[in-house]
Amino acid sequence: MKKKKVLSILMAACMITALTVGCGGKEEQQSGEDSASGGGTVSIMGWYDEDDMQGVIDAVNEQLGGDYTLEYTYVSLSDYNNVLGTQLASGEGPDIIMDGAQFPARVKAGNLEDITDKDYVEEFSEEGLALSKQDGKVYGIPTYGWFSGIWYNKDILNDCGVEVPHTFDEFVAACEKIQAAGYQPMGFGLADGDTGWASLSGYLENSFYHNNDENPDGTEFDAQFASGEKTLDGNYNEAVTKWYTLIEKGFINAEMLGISNQDALNSFKAGDVAFFNGGPWQYNEIKESGLNFGLMPQLSDTGEEVYTGGGPSANVGINVNAANKEGAEKAMEAFASIEVQQEFVNANPGSPSYRSGVESELPEEYADIADTVNSGRMAVNWDRWSVNMPAETMNNEAISQLQGLVSGDLTVDEFVQALDAKADSSRYE
The missing domain is CATH 3.40.190.10 (Periplasmic binding protein-like II)
Structure with a gap:
């Protein structure tokens, strides 16, 4: 809901890139480092102001260890679904798909990779996987929980x-x-x-x-x-x-x-x-x-x-048409880590986590x-x-x-x- 002016996920890139080649799309990736041999950029797009989540940005990049660089494109919430939907419909879009209540629609449309067998999925509670699970298969993980x-x-x-x-x-x-x-x-x-x-x-x-x-x-x-x-x-x-x-x-x-x-x-x-x-x-x-x-x-x-009221907030998953599939898989491991999940909670006082090992302290109010x-x-x-x-x-x-x-x-x-x-x-x- 509405409500969430909460998180940003990674580094800012430009809106023009998002609208033309899907921010990290195939054309851009081929002109950069060869993703097949490891390295290069991994793209993600979201509606959260990156300035609010520098701690998350730092934590993700530390987990990636310099092997990959995660680039973030900001799109206003009012435009987000149209921009992302248009990109995905054309077979492009960011390597990592981020969405909230619309995440099940992305799964239904076949836009996301099945990650059911990934070890890190087991670290999240069933409640946290509510928006990313369909027909017994898992297609994403939550970033943090929200409540009203x-x-x-x-x-x-x-x-x-x-x-x-x-x-x-x-x-x-x-x-x-x-x-x-x-x-x-x-x-x-x-x-x-x-x-x-x-x-x-x-x-x-x-x-x-x-x-x-x-x-x-x-x-x-x-x-x-x-x-x-x-x-x-x-x-x-x-x-x-x-x-x-x-x-x-x-x-x-x-x-x-x-x-x-x-x-x-x-x-x-x-x-x-x-x-x-x-x-x-x-x-x-x-x-x-x-x-x-x-x-x-x-x-x-x-x-x-x-x-x-409450539930999982933004979910992240791998685009089936990711230009940098290997990098996207590494980025998902980073998102699932205790360190990154803890930063999401730290950035939102009192917000819960669905990941085991993450601590959330509620303010006295x-x-x-x-x-x-x-x-x-x-x-x-x-x-x-x-x-x-x-x-x-x-x-x-x-x-x-x-x-x-x-x-x-x-x-x-x-x-x-x-x-x-x-x-x-x-x-x-």
Whole structure:
């Protein structure tokens, strides 16, 4: 989601190269060192600002030992899927393919090498391989894990005599008390952000997929939905209606449709808002504001075995048409190393790793979400949908239709039916 202004992966190259020969494509490689005899450059492209991840850059190059040079091309997130998709469709593209929720689509299209038998794959947990595994085969590895939650202003809660809520009903009651005291309960920037969808999907993770006696193994539902065997309509409606309480009571309102996510975050940092949906990628910015804050998991009905939004972040794998296949294989070994995986975590305070041997220390402000994160209860529905439909397309549709829900132009049933309609037109098969 949205959310991740988190990682960069390696050295900057130029956008022109990416658009013409796929950054490290066959023509460029042949004019450089002979990859067949070892050495040369290995190309990778991504949407993260390389300045944020110099530690990762250094760690990868140290692992490569000078035998190869990994070159990184930055492409803005808004253009990334089009640029990468165009390159791959033409049989080119970077030697190492990096992608997030769209990674399963790259696998489905046959763009990635099977790495199932590589020893380093065994060092990653099954949860970490969720986006890169299809039909029992593995095509990539995660770089790190992300999770989301709800930031809260401790001073506002203390001033209003409110305890940190653990259930959805407690949260609603807390917002009512905070609002009555003259504070703004929730902050959302719905003009350009996905935090509304993150809030709803986080509640769905708890109330529909988990902790639900009538749907004890809810995650199997997503495989059926992705294949077209099930619809959201008739299944999601009750849970979405319960979450809609936040809109009915005005905690999420139409005025927020004209507010940017950064402006909403700024209001939270200024101490004007009690609760703000976000995650570790905002930690340093909030910390520097001097706010007295904490991070809690997404909402549930029971307060037990709480889940929060999250999952593997960017995944990396080998392009089947890699110009430097040997170098790409060495680069993958570097990405899988403890040293590089540790640098990914170090660059993102509190973010988990799916690689054994990597340590992640949660900041003190994460005390309320620590059990959820340490227990691995981090998941989102769109990761499960992505096995047979483009996750980005579904997310964009959900964000767009949720604006209609907030404005009052859509009912809950119409919102759910709109997602079904988009799924029907987007499935791969």
